[in-house]
Amino acid sequence: MKKHNFNAGPSILPREVIEDTAKAVLDFEGQGLSILEISHRAKYFQPVVDEAVALFKELLNIPEGYSVIFLGGGASTQFCMVPYNLLEKKAAYLNTGVWAKKALKEAKGFGEAVEVASSADKNFNYIPKGWTIPADADYFHITTNNTIYGTEIREDFDSPVPLVADMSSDIFSRPVDVSKYAIIYGGAQKNLAPAGVTFIIIRNDVLGKVSRYIPTMLNYQTHIDNGSMFNTPPVLPIYTALLNLRYLKAQGGLAAMEKKNIAKAELLYNYLDNSKMFTATVPNKEDRSRMNICFVMRDAYKDKEEEFLKFATGKGMVGIKGHRLVGGFRASCYNALPIESVQALIDCMTEFEKANA
Numbered sequence: 001m002k003k004h005n006f007n008a009g010p011s012i013l014p015r016e017v018i019e020d021t022a023k024a025v026l027d028f029e030g031q032g033l034s035i036l037e038i039s040h041r042a043k044y045f046q047p048v049v050d051e052a053v054a055l056f057k058e059l060l061n062i063p064e065g066y067s068v069i070f071l072g073g074g075a076s077t078q079f080c081m082v083p084y085n086l087l088e089k090k091a092a093y094l095n096t097g098v099w100a101k102k103a104l105k106e107a108k109g110f111g112e113a114v115e116v117a118s119s120a121d122k123n124f125n126y127i128p129k130g131w132t133i134p135a136d137a138d139y140f141h142i143t144t145n146n147t148i149y150g151t152e153i154r155e156d157f158d159s160p161v162p163l164v165a166d167m168s169s170d171i172f173s174r175p176v177d178v179s180k181y182a183i184i185y186g187g188a189q190k191n192l193a194p195a196g197v198t199f200i201i202i203r204n205d206v207l208g209k210v211s212r213y214i215p216t217m218l219n220y221q222t223h224i225d226n227g228s229m230f231n232t233p234p235v236l237p238i239y240t241a242l243l244n245l246r247y248l249k250a251q252g253g254l255a256a257m258e259k260k261n262i263a264k265a266e267l268l269y270n271y272l273d274n275s276k277m278f279t280a281t282v283p284n285k286e287d288r289s290r291m292n293i294c295f296v297m298r299d300a301y302k303d304k305e306e307e308f309l310k311f312a313t314g315k316g317m318v319g320i321k322g323h324r325l326v327g328g329f330r331a332s333c334y335n336a337l338p339i340e341s342v343q344a345l346i347d348c349m350t351e352f353e354k355a356n357a
């Protein structure tokens with residue numbers, strides 16, 4: 001049976017990217033060695049990092065004065081690295097859910113960290129509006145896509161202070177005006193590569209402004225100065241990221257990706273908005289994530305959720321169970337998910353609705 005992979009993360013990658021990774025595991029670019037057994041200092045691997053950085057810059061149209069680095073530790077390590085490197089007195093955070101809260105918690109260990117606004121009152125099912133960024137903050141932190149709650153900020157805010165964004169789950173899903181940001185970071189395992197590598201895009205001039213000692217490994221400058229080679233980088237995930245970046249470029253880049261992602265999201269939200277049985281959890285259309293589409297059964301059918309999950313699993317749907325903090329279902333529709341999978345899910349819901357409504 002064909003599987004439709006809606007996993008939230010680690011998640012679906014293009015089949016050819018996986019196949020080319022498998023080839024490199026057996027024989028890395030005709031060298032007679034596996035990519036698993038070469039030195040990261042080998043002359044073969046430096047070009048991988050260089051090309052990955054170049055493709056980041058090209059696809060995201062990153063201006064001069066920025067660096068791109070690849071580290072281990074996941075996005076969660078960035079929750080402390082950002083304040084370690086940037087917070088002298090005060091930082092500001094927009095609280096849009098679990099990941100934003102975790103980032104805010106870490107900042108509090110380094111100085112004053114204020115919550116500018118929060119959508120906690122409605123279980124984070126919207127993006128707060130009408131707040132102002134404190135002009136005396138060292139930086140302002142946002143989470144552009146809230147993977148768990150299915151909300152997304154697609155506006156590149158004008159910020160009076162350095163803007164820092166966790167883009168773990170929507171990077172490369174659409175064009176971004178990188179010039180508005182001081183730092184963009186994310187774990188690669190949602191929309192770029194397998195787990196194990198974290199990307200950081202950083203404007204060089206935001207560094208060097210805090211007075212504390214920063215441990216060498218947690219200092220961005222270390223990794224910028226050493227081109228992500230200060231210590232052993234996650235070799236295999238970086239290589240798969242490169243293959244995926246090449247694939248994205250061949251597909252027409254981020255404008256083309258965005259078009260596909262809009263089509264998939266519109267198809268599913270449209271169905272949900274017209275269904276008698278299912279409903280989207282995020283009411284405001286402009287706040288709805290294109291990457292993680294959360295939905296539940298309407299009150300009259302709530303007791304059917306488990307049955308639907310079984311039914312859909314039997315039809316090849318993978319990873320559609322919602323996060324426990326939201327319940328219901330979540331269809332993650334990352335770049336590599338074809339629109340046919342979204343249609344298959346809708347067919348599944350339609351059939352279940354007919355039989356049970």
Ligand SMILES: *Cc1c(COP(=O)(O)O)cnc(C)c1O
Nearest residue numbers: 074075076099147166168169187
């Ligand atoms: C998954 C996720 C994280 C955590 O990433 P790790 O790489 O597991 O640390 C952080 N932020 C967002 C928005 C995420 O989706």
